[in-house]
Amino acid sequence: MLLDIEKIGHEQHAHWIIFTGDRIVANKQQAKLIEANWQQLAMIHQYQDQIISLGEYEGKPCYAVDVGTEQLALDDYETMSLRGVFMSHNESLFSIVARAWQWVLFRRTHRYCGQCGSTMQQVGWEMATQCHSCRHRCYPRVSPCIIVAIKKHDKILLAQGKAQKERKMFSTLAGFVESGESLEQAVHREVFEEVGVKIKNLEYFGSQPWPFPHSLMMGFLADHDSGEINVDGDEIIEAHWFDVDELPFVPPNMSIAGKLIEATLERIANRS
Numbered sequence: 001m002l003l004d005i006e007k008i009g010h011e012q013h014a015h016w017i018i019f020t021g022d023r024i025v026a027n028k029q030q031a032k033l034i035e036a037n038w039q040q041l042a043m044i045h046q047y048q049d050q051i052i053s054l055g056e057y058e059g060k061p062c063y064a065v066d067v068g069t070e071q072l073a074l075d076d077y078e079t080m081s082l083r084g085v086f087m088s089h090n091e092s093l094f095s096i097v098a099r100a101w102q103w104v105l106f107r108r109t110h111r112y113c114g115q116c117g118s119t120m121q122q123v124g125w126e127m128a129t130q131c132h133s134c135r136h137r138c139y140p141r142v143s144p145c146i147i148v149a150i151k152k153h154d155k156i157l158l159a160q161g162k163a164q165k166e167r168k169m170f171s172t173l174a175g176f177v178e179s180g181e182s183l184e185q186a187v188h189r190e191v192f193e194e195v196g197v198k199i200k201n202l203e204y205f206g207s208q209p210w211p212f213p214h215s216l217m218m219g220f221l222a223d224h225d226s227g228e229i230n231v232d233g234d235e236i237i238e239a240h241w242f243d244v245d246e247l248p249f250v251p252p253n254m255s256i257a258g259k260l261i262e263a264t265l266e267r268i269a270n271r272s
């Protein structure tokens with residue numbers, strides 16, 4: 001929740017996640033949050049009414065501060081992208097930074113009421129904003145997405161989207177859930193739209209918040225039912241059934257895509 005520094009105290013040692021633009025200020029010893037008390041953070045003193053409490057991280061309080069597009073003078077620090085934090089393979093760090101980013105992004109994009117145009121105010125007891133004029137209330141945006149790994153006998157379907165072409169990466173299929181649609185309907189629709197095949201034996205696997213910028217990935221495992229691969233050429237440019245021992249470059253298993261691929265390979269291995 002939004003706090004001011006008087007409530008936190010000037011001396012208290014805490015972790016600080018400072019956002020400048022879409023980057024995070026970090027210690028120069030890579031992938032480590034700033035650990036300091038308020039007095040040591042002169043560069044953000046003018047933002048003392050912008051502090052968001054995130055609970056605890058590694059046994060200390062953790063706060064986020066958004067300086068917007070301000071360029072900070074950073075002698076002892078550097079900045080990292082959100083993806084850089086993800087690539088650091090530190091799951092608990094990524095988790096707290098991801099949450100902080102979604103709250104910061106929410107505050108930046110909900111300054112005015114969508115219903116009457118008045119200024120929105122922060123609600124004191126939960127992460128929400130409320131219109132002082134018409135009482136319209138908003139919460140941080142979460143966009144549900146399905147993601148699915150599909151197997152056919154001893155092969156796995158992996159596809160390359162436009163965004164993955166440069167990295168030469170193949171991954172599982174994913175897409176946004178549409179309004180009024182169940183997760184299961186979204187999985188069947190997305191798979192058919194993107195690669196033209198029907199699937200069966202849909203099984204829920206798990207979920208992962210994905211802050212690029214505000215998705216919640218809900219993972220499924222499935223089997224091929226019928227149809228040949230026929231990519232839509234729009235979102236997906238290439239897709240194939242891959243042998244387990246001839247896999248292309250795939251996402252790391254810190255992402256749910258990587259975990260789904262791993263789980264599918266295990267399922268294939270356990271067949272024999």
Ligand SMILES: [Zn+2]
Pocket residue numbers: 113114115116117118131132133134135136
């Ligand atoms: Zn309003």
